[in-house]
Amino acid sequence: MSSAVRINDLCVHFGRQQVLHNVCMEAPRQGITVLAGRSGSGKTTLLRALNRLNETFFHCRTSGVVELDLGRGLETISPAPGVNVRPLAQLRRLVGMVFQTPNVLPVSVERNLALPLEVVAGLPEKERGLKTREALMSVGLWEEVKDRLDMPAERLSGGQQQRLCLARALALEPAMLLLDEPTASLDVHATAEIEDLLLRLASQYPLLVVSHNPEQAVRLGERLIIMADGRVRQVFERGQVDGEAVARALADAG
Ligand SMILES: Nc1ncnc2c1ncn2[C@@H]1O[C@H](COP(=O)(O)OP(=O)(O)OP(=O)(O)O)[C@@H](O)[C@H]1O
């Protein structure tokens, strides 16, 4: 199966601390790749290496090669002398990211989508309206918010805010999606809703999802990557393990 992500020998330092150690991994084009591992094992840093977000921290140094399929086969996104990489703004638009804590903008539900469509994608007003509706429908939020699009987005529930952030990433027509613990702060019902949504989206986009929950990792993962101390410790393919085995592997990974 062809890969959406291929990482070779990735090292990330924050100041003197090395946070990722020679990480090598691939994520398939089809289905969800789940990243699991203890707090501090480097999962978020690994996700941020895929849209070069680590570079926003001035004391961060990155080496190694990250290749992504953003629509024309694997291409390197790692800047190096003599290598032409995509402009950063384009890369970040194509690699959609949803953070663990929903980061809705302090504006209305509608503006949360219209603003990036205007500023990032440069769409005219009429198209923004259509895209906004489409994006809200794709995350199952349209019926819940269509009569209160003017309401501040902060008044939505946690699960609704998480879906709004996902809608915002989708509206920009990404080539892949990164989700950092998308259900960490949600109840069982909202978690099930988001999981269904992720499984549906996985038929359209490669998804990389961080999860702390072994059962969820098994439910979602086509491939499951267990990290420990900034290293890839184990890789499982769908069907190889159940929740208990993953919990044991996570405990062993320490
Ligand atoms: N911007 C930063 N500056 C300095 N150190 C950082 C920065 N971001 C992460 N780190 C350090 O890198 C290590 C890995 O952090 P990271 O956030 O990637 O872990 P994680 O696996 O996502 O953890 P969690 O499950 O708690 O979210 C930690 O020791 C953390 O303190």
Ligand SMILES: [Mg+2]
């Ligand atoms: Mg994290």
